[in-house]
Structure formats: structure tokens, C-alpha cells
Amino acid sequence: MHNSKLALTMEKNQIGDYKFVKTLGQGTFGKVKQGIHIHTQQKVAIKILEKRKITDVSDVERVTREIHILKIV
């Protein structure tokens, strides 16, 4: 499976071409930050999953389902 995200580098305030602007909220599995594309200024929401919080099979299923739904859009 092709996954370009694997090639992204993460610095303190930036991931790939997106700079972190601020924290939007906190969910069960991690934080959601507002990001802005460094060239186009497009604003996005970036969910940062904390692997240690994904503990059982139902967590994996929930996270996987959300990733699949977001990929369709």
C-alpha cells in the first residue's frame, strides 16, 4: 500500500509542508492541531495519535475505521 505520510519528516512545529498553528482539542487517542500549508496557506486539522493510548483490538478497529472514512472524502 502506498502511504506518502511515511516519508514525512516531523520537526517540532512542522510536519511535511504543514506548520502547526495551535491545538484545537484533545480526543481519546491524542491531540488535534490546526495546521497551515507553508505554500498554499490551506488550513487543515491534524490528528496526532498517541500509540500508547491505542491498547486493545477495539481501539485499533475504531482508529482504522476513522482513517478509512477520512480517506474516502
Ligand SMILES: Nc1ncnc2c1ncn2[C@@H]1O[C@H](COP(=O)(O)OP(=O)(O)OP(=O)(O)O)[C@@H](O)[C@H]1O
Ligand atoms: N476538523 C476539526 N476542526 C476543528 N476542531 C477539531 C477537528 N477535529 C477535531 N477537533 C477538536 O479536537 C477534539 C478531539 O477530536 P478527536 O476526533 O480526537 O476526538 P473526539 O471525536 O472529540 O472524541 P473521542 O476521541 O473521544 O471520540 C474535538 O473534540 C474538537 O474539539
